[in-house]
Amino acid sequence: MNAVDxxxxxxxxxxxxxxALLTVVLDTNPHAWALLEDSLPLSKAIANILVFLNAHLACxxxxxxxxxxxxxxxxxxxxxxxxxxxxxxxxxxGDVSMNGSSTNxxxxxxxxxxxxxxxxxxxxxxxxxxxxxxxxxxxxxxxKANNSTMMAGAxxxxxxxxxxxxxxxxxxxxxxxAAETSGGGPPSGGHASGTDTTEGLQxxxxxxxxxxxxxxxxxxxxxxxxxxxxxxxxxxxxxxxxSGDAVFLQQASDATKGIYMSLTEPRGLLQYLxxxxxxxxxxxxxxxxxxxVDVDFRAACFCHRRVVDIGxxxxxxxxxxxxxxDNGTCLxxxxxxxxxxxxxxxxxxxxxxxxxxxxxxxxxxxTPTPTPTPGP
Amino acid sequence: xxxxxxxxxxxxxxxxxxxxxxxxxxxxxxxxxxKRRKQRGGAEWEVSRTWExxxxxxxxxxxxxxxxxxxxxxxxxxLKDTTPLQRGIIRHLILIIxxxxxxxxxxxxxTRYLLTLRYAQELVREFFEQNPISQLGVLGLRDGLAxxxxxxxxxxxxxxxxxxxxxxxxxxxxxxxxxxxxxxxxALFHTPSHGTRExxxxxxxxxxxxxxxxxxxxxxLINDKVRVGIxxxxxxxxxCRELCAKTNGGDDTRYGVALNEQHFRELLMxxxxxxxxxxxxxxxxxLLMMGFPSRTVETSPSLCACHSKSSCGGYLCSRCNSKVCGxxxxxPSCGLTLILSTHLARSxxxxxxxxxxxxxxxxxxxxxxxxxxxxxxxPPVPPKDQWQTTENQAKGMSVSSRYECTVCENHFCxxxxxxxxxxxxxxxxxxxxxxxPKKADLLGCQxxxxxxxxxxxx
Numbered sequence: 036m037n038a039v040d041x042x043x044x045x046x047x048x049x050x051x052x053x054x055a056l057l058t059v060v061l062d063t064n065p066h067a068w069a070l071l072e073d074s075l076p077l078s079k080a081i082a083n084i085l086v087f088l089n090a091h092l093a094c095x096x097x098x099x100x101x102x103x104x105x106x107x108x109x110x111x112x113x114x115x116x117x118x119x120x121x122x123x124x125x126x127x128x129g130d131v132s133m134n135g136s137s138t139n140x141x142x143x144x145x146x147x148x149x150x151x152x153x154x155x156x157x158x159x160x161x162x163x164x165x166x167x168x169x170x171x172x173x174x175x176x177x178x179k180a181n182n183s184t185m186m187a188g189a190x191x192x193x194x195x196x197x198x199x200x201x202x203x204x205x206x207x208x209x210x211x212x213a214a215e216t217s218g219g220g221p222p223s224g225g226h227a228s229g230t231d232t233t234e235g236l237q238x239x240x241x242x243x244x245x246x247x248x249x250x251x252x253x254x255x256x257x258x259x260x261x262x263x264x265x266x267x268x269x270x271x272x273x274x275x276x277x278s279g280d281a282v283f284l285q286q287a288s289d290a291t292k293g294i295y296m297s298l299t300e301p302r303g304l305l306q307y308l309x310x311x312x313x314x315x316x317x318x319x320x321x322x323x324x325x326x327x328v329d330v331d332f333r334a335a336c337f338c339h340r341r342v343v344d345i346g347x348x349x350x351x352x353x354x355x356x357x358x359x360x361d362n363g364t365c366l367x368x369x370x371x372x373x374x375x376x377x378x379x380x381x382x383x384x385x386x387x388x389x390x391x392x393x394x395x396x397x398x399x400x401x402t403p404t405p406t407p408t409p410g411p
Numbered sequence: 412x413x414x415x416x417x418x419x420x421x422x423x424x425x426x427x428x429x430x431x432x433x434x435x436x437x438x439x440x441x442x443x444x445x446k447r448r449k450q451r452g453g454a455e456w457e458v459s460r461t462w463e464x465x466x467x468x469x470x471x472x473x474x475x476x477x478x479x480x481x482x483x484x485x486x487x488x489x490l491k492d493t494t495p496l497q498r499g500i501i502r503h504l505i506l507i508i509x510x511x512x513x514x515x516x517x518x519x520x521x522t523r524y525l526l527t528l529r530y531a532q533e534l535v536r537e538f539f540e541q542n543p544i545s546q547l548g549v550l551g552l553r554d555g556l557a558x559x560x561x562x563x564x565x566x567x568x569x570x571x572x573x574x575x576x577x578x579x580x581x582x583x584x585x586x587x588x589x590x591x592x593x594x595x596x597x598a599l600f601h602t603p604s605h606g607t608r609e610x611x612x613x614x615x616x617x618x619x620x621x622x623x624x625x626x627x628x629x630x631x632l633i634n635d636k637v638r639v640g641i642x643x644x645x646x647x648x649x650x651c652r653e654l655c656a657k658t659n660g661g662d663d664t665r666y667g668v669a670l671n672e673q674h675f676r677e678l679l680m681x682x683x684x685x686x687x688x689x690x691x692x693x694x695x696x697x698l699l700m701m702g703f704p705s706r707t708v709e710t711s712p713s714l715c716a717c718h719s720k721s722s723c724g725g726y727l728c729s730r731c732n733s734k735v736c737g738x739x740x741x742x743p744s745c746g747l748t749l750i751l752s753t754h755l756a757r758s759x760x761x762x763x764x765x766x767x768x769x770x771x772x773x774x775x776x777x778x779x780x781x782x783x784x785x786x787x788x789x790p791p792v793p794p795k796d797q798w799q800t801t802e803n804q805a806k807g808m809s810v811s812s813r814y815e816c817t818v819c820e821n822h823f824c825x826x827x828x829x830x831x832x833x834x835x836x837x838x839x840x841x842x843x844x845x846x847x848p849k850k851a852d853l854l855g856c857q858x859x860x861x862x863x864x865x866x867x868x869x
Contacts, residue, residue, distance in 0.1 A: 187837065254842075256763065
């Protein structure tokens, strides 16, 4: 009866290695880059990243790249980007050759650019041009107003682009894979639960992060949603951390089986990028990857921000509290909660309170214990 | 056999009246007809004449209409209610699979049996993806008996391998709904009151050979607050509809009959969305104690407490320090629920759904030329006099192919609309603009509570 399931046939069909789409999310938070000014200024980092993008494009003629900036005020596309100023109707999905004709006319760089491989030059021109625009549009008050970064938005934009490219690729390469990738919902389209990572466009996301985690707390739900979407679509999130430490991003790379690297020496950015982040999913299977074992999974309670090992969770809104609530009302959703009948738990709580009272008792011996109310 | 048949027919006749009544009223109220038709499943496909909806476009081809219909189909899946309902996130579900002789039919390819087993495995995987802190158990109906396939637990691989072993066996005998439900009721009996109690049945037969009165069983289910959902593979069965309606407070939408493989799959995957809580009385909410263990990596392998397998990595229970190999799990020695904070976060999109995006008429379409998220070009705005002609297309789709998030007012294409609502659960526009001056808007978009204080970082 097992013979009916014909997964074998799909795997054995010989085909060219599928192209890879690399999406770089670049954290352009001005505060954090100002702190890095001595070791790695932004301009140098951009130069390094451009070399890295070129290396990726050179791996396979069909490889694609995309760059999103996660700025302090907004998330914006650096490449491919639709420039509203130029009304030339070019290919909307960011096809390299079509965009080339338009950018060619607009931006005339120095004569040294003439002999550059065309896809390299287009990426370079667009990224630097759009980044310059983005920086020019950032005013002083904007920078003062906040020092976080729009990581959730950048991730969502990156995912939308990956989705678009996957659909386009699947349409171009037969309807068999189209059913799987454009399904939108669960990635396992019937038979291909094991094979869907080998077919279709291979996408991955690289986050070059400089901001700390403390400011992105309000983006927790959107960031988590993006991470789970990546997990479902088998898109690894690689994180290259230049400064600070972000717990969300650790969890992101851990959940999606990506690489997390915190650079001890930011000046060597290019080398880190080339050695650790260039291999695609297929080659990673044969490599010993830099791993990070000590991912922090503990939760912080909502009431005191204490890090807890054992917490109490509201069964309605799933908020975490560090101790049983006094009046049994959830602080987030306001539901009346009963303490569950969990084996040893009521006893444990009772004992703790008694102990505290006893500890308090001797210290307060100077004050006489309140006498019970006298009888009538 | 004879007994159960008689009883069953008695039931049908009672429900038959009901059916006749609503057939009579069909011609009267179109609204109720549409609702009924949706529930009945089969009727829509039989009655509608798909060729009549095709209209030639201006250029004499039907490609534009076909594209429109495709887009409308995509959109139809999306337009669900986005009211932030209180949902039972902590679920206890018993999946009952019909393993009787009627499952050998080949109307669903390759056979009902094999397809059901394959989809059941997908269902288990997707269920735990969507409901990481829930419990699932699997039962089978064969030879008039209910057989236990896997016990109530939170580990998807156990259920999947248990269902996998069924492939070597053949379906036989008659099913007994009552036996299956009674066994499921027993399995759900001890579950805590803060979680939901659900039974989901994949039923391929048109009969049920029961040892006793199934109405008594239904009454017991109502007492125990167990909700039942059924997917039929053959045709509508009156007792199944009654079972679903009575245990869901009169709402029989949880009974569906599969039209084809795709529809069968959709009906199954609907189960993965947590059910809305009907009233405070139905579920007592409570404060649960949970452990957030830390991951450990040892130099030499040791046995885990849950499966007694040796491994180097694992998680240490925060209360008793015994090692478990995977999460979420219940500590085998002290019984504490062990989860990761990310498991909790996985359920948030059910609680705070993304609002539906609205169609954009031509009047407002000129604001955008490309999709905000993916950059695909929208069709250009035609001259004003052509606006009316394109207006009357398939409903549910936007004439201008643009969909607008009502909060950030950006325009998106249909693919990004689907992707944002079904996979990411984020609005690309709302997340990409400055939030600090307009924080209220952002929260409005996620339809959330004051959860921005949430922080699971250390």
